[in-house]
Amino acid sequence: MSLTHFEATTRVGEGLKLVRSQLRKARVKTALRNQEDFQNYSAMENTREPVSLKNPTVLQSQELHEYILKTSVYPREPNPLKELRIASANHPMAFMGTAPDAGQLMTFLLKLVNPKKTIEIGVFTGYSLLLTALTIPDDGKITAIDINRKTYEIGLPVIKKARVEHKIDFIESQALPILDKLLEDPEKEGSFDFAFVDADKNNYWNYHQRLMKLIKVGGILMYDNTLWGGTVAWPEEDVPEAKREYRLCAIEFNKLVSADTNVEISQVPLGDGITICRRIC
Incomplete structure (x- = not known):
């Protein structure tokens, strides 16, 4: 028929x-x-009901990613960072922590810049915060902002054990009001050497606009999750529903920061994607 x-x-x-x-x-x-x-x-x-998904890494060969971690990252990971990573592993949102390979790059940049004054937006259990505290000079200071002190306290015993708590000023708050408060003081403008952002993706550009006033010329800004597991390059219909909103935020931020003539940029496919900016004017 x-x-x-x-x-x-x-x-x-x-x-x-x-x-x-x-x-x-x-x-x-x-x-x-x-x-x-x-x-x-x-x-x-x-x-069609929302399901929480872990963030995939941009490097989408799991075997190759594990090879890099085991060969080049874990053998050089300081013991306090290893201890904090293990302490955070059973947290239901453990995937929110800074990826160890991304942290290794961050440590490298911190040593090149040798900052005395840094700012961190989004702390979680404190992996990136601890690596910053371990790297900057003993009289260095970190302004660390997060809405949840309870997750910060998961890593706090390790931070205290490493004897670097005195470098950290932890502020439990939304970040934008704190940044605006800092900018009310003219002496704060251009007073920070380094910034790291791993927080609500829909505010990345708002953070960038304010941090560009707080970071000195020649200072470094790092933004995590800017490739959103590689989904920024996918057709929208191929992206899991739960990841679409922040995927669009990442795409918009990437477009805006790429057009910002006040910075030099490098987008690095480590972890979930990192954008590194150097303020040039």
Whole structure:
């Protein structure tokens, strides 16, 4: 029995939808870190209910990522950082911590800049905060801002054990009011050497505008998660629903900071993507 043109077209369309769905799942499975994450994604696709997903790393070969960690990162990771990473591992939001390979790059930059005064927006359990405190001079100071002191206190015993707590001024607050308060004092403008941001992605550009006034010319700003697991380059329909909002935020921030003539930039595919800016005017 022959098919009508409409029936044939319908079957082809259904076949293409099936192939596209299979390709989308294959793409997501490659990007997500483990089978459990993929099962969560599949559940979300079937139920259309929000499911919390871990952030995949941009380097989407898990074997290669583990090779880099085991060969070049973990052997050189200071014991306090290793201890804090292990202490944070069982937290349900542990994936929010700074990736150790990204932290290694951050330490490298801190040593090149040798900052005396830094600012950090988004602390979580304090991995990046601790590596900064371990790296800057003994009389250096870090203004650390986070809305949740409880997560900071997970890493605080390790920070105290490392004897660097005196370098940290932790402020439990939304970041924008604190930045605006700092800018009320003209002496604060251009007084910071280094900034690290790993917080709410929808405010990255707001943070950047204020930090550009607080960081001195020649100072460094680092923004985490700017490639959002590589999804910034995906078609939107291939991106898990739970990740679409911040994906759009990352795309918009990347476009704006790329056009900012007041900075030199480098976007590095480490961890979840890092954008490094150097203020030039």
